[in-house]
Amino acid sequence: MQLRFTEADEHFRAQVADWLSDNLSGEFSAIRHRGGPGDEHVYLTERKAWEQRLADGGWTCIGWPEAWGGRDATIEQQVIFNEEYARAGGPGRVGHIGETLTGPTLLAFGSEVQKERYLPGIRNGKELWCQGYSEPGAGSDLAAVRTRAAFHEASGQWQITGQKVWTSLAHESDYVFVLARTDPAETTHRGLGFFLVPMAQPGVTIRPIKQLTGTAEFNEVFFDGALCAADDIVGEPGDGWKVAMGLLGFERGVSTLGQQMLFQTELDEIVRIAKANGSARDPALRQRIAEAHIGLRTLRYNSLRMLSGGDDGSLSREAMIYKLCWSSWHRNLGKLAMDVLGPDAELLDGEPYALNRLQSLFLFTRADTIYGGTNQIQRNIIAERALGMPREPRGQI
Amino acid sequence: MKFSFTDEQLMLRESAEGFLSEYATSAAVRQAMASPSGTDEALWQRLAGEMYWPAIVVPEDCGGLGLGMVEAIIVLEQLGRRLAPAPLLACTQSVLALRTVAENPGARALLSQLAQGQIISLAHTAARPHWGLEGMAVSAVQQGQHWRLAGEARFVPAGDNAGTLLVAARIGSGCGLFKLSPGESGLTVTKSPTLDQTRPMATLQLSGVEISEADCLSECWSSQLDTVLNLTRVLVGAEQVGCAQASLDQSVAYVGERVQFGRTIASYQAIKHKAADMMLKVESARSLLCYAACVGDEWLQGSASAQELTEAAAMLASSAGDAAFFCAGTGIQLHGGVGITEEYDIQLFFKRARAMESYLGRPDEHREVIAGLLLDKVDSDAA
Numbered sequence: 001m002q003l004r005f006t007e008a009d010e011h012f013r014a015q016v017a018d019w020l021s022d023n024l025s026g027e028f029s030a031i032r033h034r035g036g037p038g039d040e041h042v043y044l045t046e047r048k049a050w051e052q053r054l055a056d057g058g059w060t061c062i063g064w065p066e067a068w069g070g071r072d073a074t075i076e077q078q079v080i081f082n083e084e085y086a087r088a089g090g091p092g093r094v095g096h097i098g099e100t101l102t103g104p105t106l107l108a109f110g111s112e113v114q115k116e117r118y119l120p121g122i123r124n125g126k127e128l129w130c131q132g133y134s135e136p137g138a139g140s141d142l143a144a145v146r147t148r149a150a151f152h153e154a155s156g157q158w159q160i161t162g163q164k165v166w167t168s169l170a171h172e173s174d175y176v177f178v179l180a181r182t183d184p185a186e187t188t189h190r191g192l193g194f195f196l197v198p199m200a201q202p203g204v205t206i207r208p209i210k211q212l213t214g215t216a217e218f219n220e221v222f223f224d225g226a227l228c229a230a231d232d233i234v235g236e237p238g239d240g241w242k243v244a245m246g247l248l249g250f251e252r253g254v255s256t257l258g259q260q261m262l263f264q265t266e267l268d269e270i271v272r273i274a275k276a277n278g279s280a281r282d283p284a285l286r287q288r289i290a291e292a293h294i295g296l297r298t299l300r301y302n303s304l305r306m307l308s309g310g311d312d313g314s315l316s317r318e319a320m321i322y323k324l325c326w327s328s329w330h331r332n333l334g335k336l337a338m339d340v341l342g343p344d345a346e347l348l349d350g351e352p353y354a355l356n357r358l359q360s361l362f363l364f365t366r367a368d369t370i371y372g373g374t375n376q377i378q379r380n381i382i383a384e385r386a387l388g389m390p391r392e393p394r395g396q397i
Numbered sequence: 398m399k400f401s402f403t404d405e406q407l408m409l410r411e412s413a414e415g416f417l418s419e420y421a422t423s424a425a426v427r428q429a430m431a432s433p434s435g436t437d438e439a440l441w442q443r444l445a446g447e448m449y450w451p452a453i454v455v456p457e458d459c460g461g462l463g464l465g466m467v468e469a470i471i472v473l474e475q476l477g478r479r480l481a482p483a484p485l486l487a488c489t490q491s492v493l494a495l496r497t498v499a500e501n502p503g504a505r506a507l508l509s510q511l512a513q514g515q516i517i518s519l520a521h522t523a524a525r526p527h528w529g530l531e532g533m534a535v536s537a538v539q540q541g542q543h544w545r546l547a548g549e550a551r552f553v554p555a556g557d558n559a560g561t562l563l564v565a566a567r568i569g570s571g572c573g574l575f576k577l578s579p580g581e582s583g584l585t586v587t588k589s590p591t592l593d594q595t596r597p598m599a600t601l602q603l604s605g606v607e608i609s610e611a612d613c614l615s616e617c618w619s620s621q622l623d624t625v626l627n628l629t630r631v632l633v634g635a636e637q638v639g640c641a642q643a644s645l646d647q648s649v650a651y652v653g654e655r656v657q658f659g660r661t662i663a664s665y666q667a668i669k670h671k672a673a674d675m676m677l678k679v680e681s682a683r684s685l686l687c688y689a690a691c692v693g694d695e696w697l698q699g700s701a702s703a704q705e706l707t708e709a710a711a712m713l714a715s716s717a718g719d720a721a722f723f724c725a726g727t728g729i730q731l732h733g734g735v736g737i738t739e740e741y742d743i744q745l746f747f748k749r750a751r752a753m754e755s756y757l758g759r760p761d762e763h764r765e766v767i768a769g770l771l772l773d774k775v776d777s778d779a780a
């Protein structure tokens with residue numbers, strides 16, 4: 001068991017930090033620390049330009065094979081990159097869905113044609129992706145998706161019809177990956193397909209949804225006979241569930257350490273305020289601030305365990321608890337921020353509904369326990385997969 | 398960075414699991430609880446003579462295995478899982494205490510005795526209510542070639558089974574460390590009946606115990622005491638993680654068999670979600686345990702600061718203390734009525750969890766230590 005990074009890794013860290021401090025300046029100074037969760041709607045033009053700056057420096061997709069423009073970076077190097085990126089105040093990555101979800105999915109399940117068609121756009125920071133899973137009738141029960149994909153013999157293309165919802169950044173994306181039903185006779189995880197669909201076409205309509213923060217980063221997406229090339233289905237018709245589930249396992253948490261650096265800056269801000277406004281002397285708040293600190297360090301060592309685990313891609317116990325762990329921690333941090341601010345937590349910076357960072361944290365962290373599998377679904381997964389308890393029965397409605 | 402056990406460490410864990418599942422059964426635990434010493438002597442002989450566990454953190458040049466805190470927590474977690482009635486925690490604590498004075502020939506002799514399975518306990522506090530120097534109620538005064546020790550020490554782990562006692566005693570505003578034989582005149586050692594019957598404790602009364610100068614191992618031991626207590630918290634954390642894990646495992650096994658309303662109670666989501674919460678706490682505490690053990694090893698190798706060790710120990714003690722109590726308490730609830738019986742083991746884990754939670758500080762006291770580090774420090778950037 002070895003807690004520290006090697007000298008070679010530390011050398012790599014210095015290289016990353018140098019590049020970031022040279023490049024995250026000038027025109028990009030304004031976007032430092034911006035565009036994170038809850039703040040994803042800001043500075044989109046600048047953040048897209050930043051994505052290309054990163055790509056030119058060779059800092060997108062570093063974990064990918066060299067053949068596809070990556071650096072074949074080790075897990076340690078990926079961790080270090082994410083840590084330094086967050087430490088430098090690197091803005092929320094508009095390309096993250098493509099880099100962390102689409103890319104690895106194509107590398108694992110995609111055809112050569114698909115890899116050649118899509119990986120360069122992601123690697124070069126030019127093409128953005130969004131995730132088309134959830135539907136009005138299929139949230140936690142993702143396998144209930146009803147969006148249909150039918151092969152149209154005359155045009156030789158797939159036609160997609162249905163509705164997706166909560167699609168983050170759909171309005172900024174070039175492509176969406178869609179989980180859709182290829183076999184209309186099925187209603188479960190069988191008979192699904194995984195499709196790569198261009199957004200800019202008449203069959204796709206995007207309607208933004210306003211959130212409790214007053215901003216709109218997710219959308220409804222309507223598909224009305226939207227077209228998708230015959231060879232833009234990943235795997236075979238019927239493989240959709242396997243591909244979709246594989247995708248969820250890919251990330252293996254390398255970006256979690258970067259996420260934790262963001263959490264640390266939030267906690268640091270709360271500590272700073274507590275010291276300044278006297279909350280630091282309140283015994284109850286002292287307990288909760290200490291608890292937050294311990295919780296964040298727990299996330300860190302949990303991630304390190306997760307990343308040091310077997311390379312077989314199987315979910316270890318520490319990986320299975322991770323989502324529940326961080327989402328609950330972050331939600332509690334949002335409330336702690338309000339309590340440390342005290343009465344001032346209620347006052348806005350201005351009209352219209354100008355939230356400060358901590359107010360936005362407080363409101364948006366309520367989403368953390370919902371997206372990517374709610375806390376209840378996480379507990380079901382832990383109980384069933386890690387503890388071998390009986391599966392939830394399906395209903396008939 | 399490789400934050401996982403090496404193959405050797407995994408083998409150690411496997412052999413500990415195998416050995417204890419054979420010898421530290423529930424029946425053996427209950428038999429030891431009912432015995433006068435509260436210890437399973439045969440188990441201790443085997444564990445020392447065949448497994449060499451008391452020698453784990455003893456340096457090689459004192460006849461030990463020269464391993465570290467990571468190996469110690471691997472084994473102690475397994476002891477915690479079984480409530481094994483053997484004083485490995487007490488003896489490992491004594492090893493760590495003696496390592497702080499390892500240049501002393503008397504200490505080196507004791508280290509080799511510990512490696513061979515002699516029971517040696519550390520007595521350092523009356524814990525009214527503090528566990529550190531503030532709670533120390535034995536004083537030492539030098540008189541010519543002798544030291545005179547007087548006062549009281551409580552919560553001495555395995556104290557009435559110890560062949561030698563290490564006693565920390567006040568000297569002025571600091572403290573020293575002394576070696577005593579339990580037969581010393583003026584010293585009485587009494588077993589203290591405890592709520593958790595699997596972990597015997599003793600009380601020492603010292604009225605003018607006179608010992609020779611050679612038996613003073615250190616006259617200036619207060620910062621070492623802090624260190625030893627922090628390292629001990631790491632060991633305690635291992636037992637707590639084991640206790641929490643066992644509470645979870647036994648509860649999951651029970652709810653998988655118990656049928657109500659025509660289905661196993663394990664199929665109810667309210668039960669599944671409690672079990673998931675238990676696992677979350679166990680694994681969270683385990684992550685901090687691994688971290689704290691690594692920091693402990695770095696400390697022993699001279700590369701961690703005292704503050705890092707204090708922080709690591711406090712974080713672990715807060716998390717593992719809560720985890721063990723939550724898991725054992727929830728475990729009783731998931732067992733229903735049988736959880737309240739003497740017959741089922743979950744009650745034993747509940748008592749152990751309670752005992753360990755307050756030993757060397759409650760979780761909220763540990764959080765206050767963290768709060769102090771975070772909130773009371775003068776900002777260096779402000780200065």
Ligand SMILES: Cc1cc2nc3c(=O)[nH]c(=O)nc-3n(C[C@H](O)[C@H](O)[C@H](O)COP(=O)(O)OP(=O)(O)OC[C@H]3O[C@@H](n4cnc5c(N)ncnc54)[C@H](O)[C@@H]3O)c2cc1C
Pocket residue numbers: 130131132133134138139140141165166167168169218367370371372373374375376377380392
């Ligand atoms: C900010 C945000 C961004 C998102 N971005 C995307 C995106 O880009 N792409 C995408 O596809 N989706 C996205 N989602 C959707 C997200 O994945 C779903 O909201 C989530 O899976 C929950 O589905 P639901 O909203 O339909 O809630 P429901 O499934 O209706 O759940 C409602 C409540 O019922 C509980 N519940 C449901 N089933 C069970 C059960 N079996 N046992 C116990 N309790 C249960 C849930 O835990 C929850 O508390 C996003 C969501 C949010 C909030």
